[in-house]
Amino acid sequence: MPLVLTVLSGPREGAEFCAEAQDSLTIGRGAGADVHVMDVTMSRVHAVVSRDGDGWWIEDQESRNGVWVEGRRVQRQQLADGTIVRLGKITEILASVVGEGAAMPAPPTATCTGCGDDVDPDNLARGGDGSPYHVRCYGMTNLVGTDFGGYRVTDPLPACGPGHRLRARDMSLDRDVSLRVFDASSSSRAGFGEALEEAVRDASKLVHPHVVQVLDRGEQDDLAYVVEEAAAGVALFDILAARRFVPARDAANVASQVLAGLVHVVEHDVARPHLSARRILVGEEFETKLVWLAEPLAAADEVAADEAGVVAPEVALRADVGEEIALVYCVGALLYHMLTGIRPSDGDGVTQAAQRAMRSPAADVRRVNLKVSPALGRAVHDAIEADPRARVPTLNEFREALLRAVSA
Secondary structure, three states, X not given: OOXXXXXXXXXXXXXXXXXXXXXXXXXXXXXXXXXXXXXXXXXXXXXXXXXXOOEEEEEEOOOOOOEEEOOEEEOEEEEOOOOEEEEOXXXXXXXXXXXXXXXXXXXXXXXXXXXXXXXXXXXXXXXXXXXXEEHHHHOOHXXXXXXXXXXXXXXXXXXXXXXXXEEEEEOOOOEEEEEEEEOHHHHOOOOHHHHHHXXXXXXXXXXXXXXXXXXXXXXXXXXXXXXXXOOOOEEHHHHHHHOOOOOHHHHHHHHHHHHHHHHHHHHOOOOOOOOOHHHEEEOOOOOEEEOOOXXXXXXXXXXXXXXXXXXXXXXXXXXXXXXXXXXXXXXXXXXXXXXXXXXXXXXXXXXXXXXXXXXXXXXXXXXXXXXXXXXXXXXXXXXXXOOHHHXXXXXXXXXXXXXXXXXX
16 A cells, blocks of 8 residues: 655645555654654654555654644654645545555535635534525624615624624615624623713724725624625635745735735724634735724733744733834734744743743744745844834834835
């Protein structure tokens, strides 16, 4: 039973290695490894793939960042045909086993009615008519096909920002819009209505090509909702979860658009010190808009635990915060993630990641991704300096550096 290992992501993306003529392969960043991958998140001898009886197995060699299969760290795992293994934080390898009886069927998938992507059984929700959805896309599907707040709801939209997003038709003005609907448990909280009104008032100040425009707000059947311009796309957070790398030019383009939107936000005095990848809406051609509507009743510096390494260290450590300089770091960290598949620092929570960022700089982006130009690499690292005084000082200067790097 020959075994073929194909590198799906990482510095050797596309490379193939065959174990037909030998019983084992070593994998690592050391020069002597049979599968040699210059991935700074891998150990010199990271794992060994070997034949055992009628099957192939992968075994961790006490690596620092582990061997992962289906989101679970494993010590030893049998490789079925189609198994995808992540080694460290960047490199993913597809195992292809040739031979009768070797293949195991992949879990069945369905196409999400909301976003059109494949959805596996563990992340599957069903609409009232049985249509499949990602759990995140399901949201308020019971409203689809109904008139809600004077709008004809047509489809659910992928999550991006607070509440549940739905595509709708404004019947009175004959135009498409997006509705952001908050469920009853949120809408009924004490002070929610006032907080939502304030959030809408602030967001309504923003009229910019790279910021989702807020048009109106209302309430029906105990559900609060916000009306926004119709904007297609999915959250950058989901893009980064689904793919390890974004091509360098596209990543820089996304970051440049985000920075342009943030400059407008800062000019209108509604900035906050952090921007989540869950609030960056990216379209099929990498056209990008910010969702700047605040989560009602949430603190301005509230950061989800799974965003460790992206939030500026001074924000995570509750030091004096300059909102613009903190946003420079945030966009730089997101760009670093798009280019390398990892964040500039990691840890068990935002505080530990920030402490590590303060102690040691991020790995050179060009050591992880050889397709990043020197100019783009410099621009990224200038933005993610842990000390704000050493960081590129403004959003505009960072954007100009990116534009120069891409045009060089």
